[in-house]
Amino acid sequence: MTFCSTRSATIDLDDDSLLRYSRHILLDELGVEGQERICAGHALIIGAGGLGSPASLYLASAGVGTLTIVDDDHVDLTNLQRQIVHTEDRVGVNKAESAKATLAALNPHITINAIGTRATAAELAGLVASADVVLDCCDNFATRHAVNRACVAAKVPLVSGAAVRFDGQLTVFDPRQDDAPCYHCLFGEDGEASDSPCATFGVFAPLVGIIGAAQAAEALKILSGCGTPLLGRLQLLEAREMRWREMKYKRDPACPVCGSRHG
Known part of the structure; x- marks a missing residue:
């Protein structure tokens, strides 16, 4: 199935x-x-970390007209092993601003908005509603669930990626589709107390490049109407042996986030 899904005019x-x-x-x-x-x-x-770096680089180079990057963190020396949108001379600089500088040099013909503060729920809702596609490139469940709720409310497609140690995952949620599951259908909010960023566990540098680039590919497919988005299919990568697995999943009719959308 092919979707021509961008809400923007050509x-x-x-x-x-x-x-x-x-x-x-x-x-x-x-x-x-x-x-x-x-x-x-x-x-x-x-x-604008490990996943956001390659994703933003490919979206900028591909000519996406407007990129809005949200990250309240600052570049650290330990980031440079994998967060390729940043440079050593920007250590201490806000990551969204650092990414903007790199992307503007790569493609000066697009608009890049850098938001270097943590968005409130209301601000996040506004940001999501103004976008044609959202890429979740964060590293914690609380933010992922907040982004998912905003995407479901605004009916904006969400490209979700994650990477830690040698394990990566990728999928797409599209709340415009009546039978489409959301992030909460796949990953409930139980167990968030044990959620920790990749700094706690370590991460294989090329892994975030693979997953982040794949997120960019899915976003470009959604924007252009080309190909079949990764809906209802969770791609799992084990990078030590470079093995991909796919798991199919469906909407949870009792989901507290998207269930009422179909009631």
């Missing part, structure tokens, strides 16, 4: 843009119209 590409994005345009599944939808799109990225 824009006309000038000659420079046609050249810059020509390798996308040469793809029959994308073409000029698909690239125009990408360039008109707005992606909200929650987290």
Whole structure:
């Protein structure tokens, strides 16, 4: 099933843009119209760390018209092993601002909004409602559940990724679809007391690159209307042996977050 899902109108590409994005345009599944939808799109990225780094780099290079990056953390020397959007001379700088500097240099023709504070529930709701797609690139369950609730309320697609140690996961939630599950259907809020960031466990550097790049791919598919989003399918990667597994899942009719949407 193919979805043409961006809510933004398309824009006309000038000659420079046609050249810059020509390798996308040469793809029959994308073409000029698909690239125009990408360039008109707005992606909200929650987290500018290990996952947000490659995801934002690929979205910026692909020409997503507006990127909004939210992260209240600051660049630390220990981040540089995997958070490739940051540089050593930006240690101590807010991660959203650091990412903006890198992305603006990569593609000066897009709009990049950096939000370096922790968004309140009301602010998060507004940010999500203004986006065409949301990428959850954070590292804690509390934020993931807050983002999920905002996406369900605003009916905005959510691309979810996670990576810790040598294990990664990837899936997509689309609350515009009547039978679509949400993050809470797959991962309940029980057990959050033991939730810890990857700094506690360690993480294999290329793993976040693989998952973050895959998140960007899913977001671009959603924005352009190309291909089949990863709905109802959880991809699991074990990087030590580079093995992928897939688990299918369905909406929980009793879900306290999305259940009422279908009542």
